Amino acid sequence: xxxxxxxxxxxxxxxxxxxxxxxxxxxxxxxxxxxxxxxxxxxxxxxxxxxxxxxxxxxxxxxxxxxxxxxxxxxxxxxxxxxxxxxxxxxxxxxxxxxxxxxxxxxxxxxxxxxxxxxxxxxxxxxxxxxxxxxxxxxxxxxxxxxxxxxxxxxxxxxxxxxxxxxxxxxxx
Amino acid sequence: xxxxxxxxxxxxxxxxxxxxxxxxxxxxxxxxxxxxxxxxxxxxxxxxxxxxxxxxxxxxxxxxxxxxxxxxxxxxxxxxxxxxxxxxxxxxxxxxxxxxxxxxxxxxxxxxxxxxxxxxxxxxxxxxxxxxxxxxxxxxxxxxxxxxxxxxxxxxxxxxxxxxxxxxxxxxxxxxxxxxxxxxxxxxxxxxxxxxxxxxxxxxxxxxxxxxxxxxxxxxxxxxxxxxxxxxxxxxxxxxxxxxxxxxxxxxxxxxxxxxxxxxxxxxxxxxxxxxxxxxxxxxxxxxxxxxxxxxxxxxxxxxx
Numbered sequence: 001x002x003x004x005x006x007x008x009x010x011x012x013x014x015x016x017x018x019x020x021x022x023x024x025x026x027x028x029x030x031x032x033x034x035x036x037x038x039x040x041x042x043x044x045x046x047x048x049x050x051x052x053x054x055x056x057x058x059x060x061x062x063x064x065x066x067x068x069x070x071x072x073x074x075x076x077x078x079x080x081x082x083x084x085x086x087x088x089x090x091x092x093x094x095x096x097x098x099x100x101x102x103x104x105x106x107x108x109x110x111x112x113x114x115x116x117x118x119x120x121x122x123x124x125x126x127x128x129x130x131x132x133x134x135x136x137x138x139x140x141x142x143x144x145x146x147x148x149x150x151x152x153x154x155x156x157x158x159x160x161x162x163x164x165x166x167x168x169x170x171x172x173x
Numbered sequence: 174x175x176x177x178x179x180x181x182x183x184x185x186x187x188x189x190x191x192x193x194x195x196x197x198x199x200x201x202x203x204x205x206x207x208x209x210x211x212x213x214x215x216x217x218x219x220x221x222x223x224x225x226x227x228x229x230x231x232x233x234x235x236x237x238x239x240x241x242x243x244x245x246x247x248x249x250x251x252x253x254x255x256x257x258x259x260x261x262x263x264x265x266x267x268x269x270x271x272x273x274x275x276x277x278x279x280x281x282x283x284x285x286x287x288x289x290x291x292x293x294x295x296x297x298x299x300x301x302x303x304x305x306x307x308x309x310x311x312x313x314x315x316x317x318x319x320x321x322x323x324x325x326x327x328x329x330x331x332x333x334x335x336x337x338x339x340x341x342x343x344x345x346x347x348x349x350x351x352x353x354x355x356x357x358x359x360x361x362x363x364x365x366x367x368x369x370x371x372x373x374x375x376x377x378x379x380x381x382x383x384x385x386x387x388x389x390x391x392x393x394x395x396x397x398x399x400x401x402x403x404x405x406x407x408x409x410x411x412x413x414x415x416x417x418x419x420x421x422x423x424x425x426x427x428x429x430x431x432x433x434x435x436x437x438x439x440x441x442x443x444x445x446x447x448x449x450x451x452x453x454x455x456x457x458x459x460x461x462x463x464x465x466x467x468x469x470x471x472x473x474x475x476x477x478x
Contacts, residue, residue, distance in 0.1 A: 034373065034378065034391050037379075038379065038384065038387040039384070039387050063378075064378055064379050065378065066378035067230055067334075067335075068334035068338055068374055070338060070348075070372075072339065073338055073340070090230070092231075093231040098231060099382045101382050102382070105224065105227040105228070105381075106227065106228065106232070109220070109228065114189045115189045115190075115223065115228075116189060116194075118193045122192075129200045130200075131196055131200060132215065134192060134193070135219065137219070137220045141218075141242065144285070144289050145235060145238050145289065148288065149238055149285065150234070151234075
């Protein structure tokens with residue numbers, strides 16, 4: 001059985017999710033998802049099939065997921081594809097395989113307290129409208145949180161993995 | 174104008190997108206929401222909620238801890254929170270939900286928060302402004318405040334993923350057949366029009382991870398349906414959906430030869446127009462998809478807005 005074979009190759013991710021065995025590849029999750037608009041989407045894919053057979057490389061179908069829960073609400077077997085998507089994103093982040101935009105957002109969050117930094121244009125527009133200055137965001141508190149949740153270490157490891165991969169590519173060229 | 178439920182002090186959680194990229198919507202919120210009885214309190218120290226997609230899906234522990242820190246700041250002021258963004262509402266309500274369900278997680282989060290001088294208590298409520306208007310203020314109370322009924326204006330509503338699903342989190346509307354946003358539009362005298370892909374995602378997730386073609390494709394499907402329904406404008410309650418429909422419409426139109434322009438409007442702007450504010454006060458000149466020359470612009474002019 002196709003699914004069983006590929007699942008066995010990913011035991012560490014499947015172990016806490018035994019209910020994945022109930023997935024019968026009906027593909028309803030893909031039909032109700034915005035990911036079916038992705039260039040790389042194939043209507044034969046279900047999230048479970050797609051994700052477990054292709055690993056955690058930066059793929060459109062994985063990173064197009066907006067965490068909208070539609071797959072979870074519609075799945076006829078009460079399986080939760082979103083939990084798998086999140087597990088894969090989490091693993092990809094730590095391995096340095098997430099899109100650059102994701103690292104950029106996390107680094108901006110920790111260095112500025114905001115998902116993206118403001119600019120002089122922002123300040124000018126706000127002052128023209130008579131809006132109060134942007135608040136000072138206590139990034140020192142975020143640094144403490146990131147250190148204790150492990151995010152700071154994960155980001156450093158991901159950046160190191162990316163650098164080593166790049167250097168390896170350059171030395172092979 | 175007297176407020177319907179008396180003044181209610183609420184911690185004003187603006188998030189990142191509105192104050193940084195769409196400050197005109199913050200201006201509108203500060204003008205309109207007090208008319209409905211919200212006394213908006215700026216709380217020092219709020220950070221990004223954080224974003225449920227970029228942060229929530231890649232590092233759930235950090236996500237929920239920073240979310241809890243934000244809520245703890247409102248709790249220190251003894252306030253409930255009001256957000257202007259679906260993403261912020263999703264994150265903060267998810268945090269309340271998860272920490273309420275798992276004492277162990279709450280203990281772990283508070284262990285970290287103690288090092289920043291805060292404690293999550295789980296007493297503050299978090300509401301997005303659309304549910305706040307529909308449930309706390311009430312459709313009938315809004316109706317009574319209308320000075321300029323938006324008669325004849327045809328509006329396609331897009332509630333947005335993170336306010337509809339999961340239903341247990343928001344308790345706002347039916348995620349497969351949403352009607353509350355339509356009721357809020359109808360309370361202003363406008364007509365809500367139904368369209369095929371009403372619950373489909375706007376596609377902003379593609380746009381922010383650099384997948385421009387997929388983003389334009391997802392967007393063009395919705396825009397085509399909205400146009401076919403004969404809507405004068407698209408109404409949203411989320412700044413990310415707003416940015417996708419407004420800025421994204423320009424690139425999607427170029428790529429897929431869409432020969433129409435449908436203005437995108439935040440519900441607070443529509444509400445403000447119905448309360449008697451002018452188009453200038455509601456910042457309609459800030460939109461990328463210009464209002465002038467569209468059926469939306471013509472109707473507003475006829476209504477004297």
